C-alpha cells in the first residue's frame with residue numbers, strides 16, 4: 001500500500017477548508033442534535049422539524065426516526081424552490097449513447113415534466129404510499145418519473161435495466177407494485193436493450209394495472225390494451241402544474257433492492273426527510289459544487305449512487321449535472337474525456353472498475369483530450385487500488401484535481417467516509433476519515449472495540465439521517481442483518497484497517513457479498529440460480545480477484561449422478577444465471593467438482609473455496625473439521 005500522502009493541491013479552493021471542517025466536527029461533538037437540525041435547514045420544509053434523531057440500535061422492533069415532526073416534499077426541494085430565480089438554469093445535460101445527440105433540460109422544464117408525469121400517475125389512480133417500479137434508460141424522463149413519485153407521495157423502486165425479467169418480477173411482487181414505468185428500448189454502447197419486452201415477460205409472472213412507456217427509440221413494441229400507455233400519447237394533455245403532497249419526514253421515499261449475504265435481494269427503505277438532508281449535505285460537502293460547475297456522476301439511477309448523486313443531491317443543490325446513457329468504451333476508450341471537453345465538466349465521479357479498464361487501454365486515449373475544465377475527481381463503489389488512484393490523479397487530473405474516494409452503501413443513503421476535497425490530505429487507496437456526524441469503529445470478531453491503528457470489521461455506533469429505516473416488509477430481517485452481529489452497532493459488512501493517522505482503508509466485504517465491477521451480488525442468489533438447473537446438485541459461489549472488475553464470480557458446482565461437466569454445460573449454467581438475475585451476475589469460472597468441502601455438520605467451508613479460487617495450493621488452515629479432507633485434493637486438480 002502506498003504510504004505517500006498528497007496534500008490538497010495548492011490552487012484548489014473549496015468552501016470547506018481545514019478550519020471549516022474542524023468547526024463542523026466541533027459543532028457535532030458539542031451538540032449533535034443542534035448540528036443535525038442545522039443541516040436540515042438546507043431544505044425547504046412545509047413544517048420545520050423540532051427534533052433531530054430518535055433511534056436505538058439495541059432492541060428488536062426498534063425504529064430509527066429523523067426529523068420526525070417535520071413535513072416536506074422532496075420534488076419541491078429539487079425543483080419548485082429554484083424556479084423564481086433560476087428556472088432557466090440547466091438542471092440536466094442528457095448525454096445520449098451516441099456522442100452529441102443529447103439535450104439539456106432546465107429546472108423549469110424538469111419541473112413541468114415532473115408535474116405532467118405526476119398528473120398522469122394520479123389519473124391512473126396511483127396515490128400516496130403506492131409502489132411504482134421504474135425500469136428505464138438514463139434519460140431525463142427517468143429523473144422526472146422519480147420526482148413525480150416523490151411529488152405525489154408514491155414510493156419508487158428503480159430497477160437497473162441490466163436486470164433480467166425474472167429479477168424485475170421478483171421485485172414487483174415483493175413490494176406489490178401497481179405500476180411500471182419503462183421505455184420501449186434502451187441504447188447502450190450501440191446495443192439495443194428490449195426494456196418493454198422485458199417488462200412484458202416479467203408481468204407474465206404477476207401483472208400490474210398500469211404500464212407507462214416512454215418512447216426512446218420508437219421501436220414497435222407490443223402494447224396491452226387497458227394496461228399499457230405511451231407517455232407521449234398523453235403528454236400534451238397533461239397539466240404542467242401539480243400540487244405537491246406534504247409528506248411526513250418518515251414517509252418512505254423509495255425502495256431500492258440490493259444483495260445481501262443470504263436469500264433474495266432485500267428492499268432497502270429510505271424515508272423522505274433524513275435521506276434528503278443527507279443527500280443534500282454530502283453532495284455539498286464532498287463535491288463543493290458551485291454556480292459555474294458542471295457535475296458528472298456516471299452511475300446509473302438503478303443504483304444508490306444514481307439516486308443520491310445523479311438525481312436528488314445535485315438537484316437539491318441546484319447543480320447542473322450530466323445524465324449519461326452510454327458506456328466508457330463507446331464509441332471508443334476516450335468517451336469520458338471527449339465528453340468532459342465537449343460539455344466542460346468540472347467535477348467527475350466514477351467507479352474504480354471504469355478507471356482500471358481505461359488505464360489498461362493506455363494514456364493516449366486520455367491525453368489526446370484536454371480535460372482542462374476538470375477541478376475535482378471522485379470514486380465510489382469498491383476499494384480503489386493505489387495504482388489506479390495514482391493514474392486517475394496523475395493522468396486524468398494532471399496532478400491538479402483532488403480525488404475524493406468516497407465509501408458508502410445503499411444502506412447509508414449517502415457518503416460516510418471521504419476526504420473533504422479542500423481540507424483532507426489524501427492517501428491513495430484510503431477513503432480517509434468519517435464525515436462529521438459519523439461515528440465509525442473497528443471491532444474484532446468478538447465485537448471488542450479496537451483502538452488506534454488496527455484491522456477489524458467496520459461498524460457505526462450512532463445513526464445519521466440517511467440511514468435506511470427497514471427492509472421492506474421484513475423489519476426482523478433488518479435487525480438480523482445489520483444489528484445482531486454486534487449488539488447495539490450497525491455492521492457494514494466491510495473489513496477495514498485504520499492506520500496511525502486515523503485513516504480508514506476499506507478492505508472489502510467480509511460477508512458473502514461479492515463486489516463485481518462495483519455491483520453487489522449475493523452468493524446465495526447465484527447459487528440458487530445454478531441449482532435451478534436440472535443437472536446441478538449443489539453449488540457454492542465465491543469471489544476471486546479480477547484485474548478490471550475488482551472481484552469476479554467463481555462457482556463450484558457438483559452435478560447429479562451420471563451428468564458430465566463440460567463446456568456446453570458451463571454455457572447453459574451461465575445462461576441460467578443471466579436468465580434468473582442478469583448478465584452482471586454471470587460467473588467467470590465454473591469448476592465442476594465431485595464434492596464440496598463440508599464440515600461434519602454439513603456446512604460448506606467457503607474459506608477453503610475462496611483460497612482455491614484465488615489460486616492457492618496450500619495454507620488452507622485447519623481442515624480437521626472437514627467431513628472428508630480428501631475433497632481438497634480433488635478440488636485442487638480441477639481448478640479453473
Ligand code: WTA
Nearest residue numbers: 380381382383405406407408409410506509
Ligand atoms: C463497497 C455503493 C471501498 C463496500 C455506494 C460497500 C467501497 C459496498 C467504496 C456498498 C469505497 C463502496 N472504497 N469500498 N470508496 N464504496 N464500497 O450498496 O464494500 O452498491 O459495502 O453502494 O461497496 O455497495 P452499494
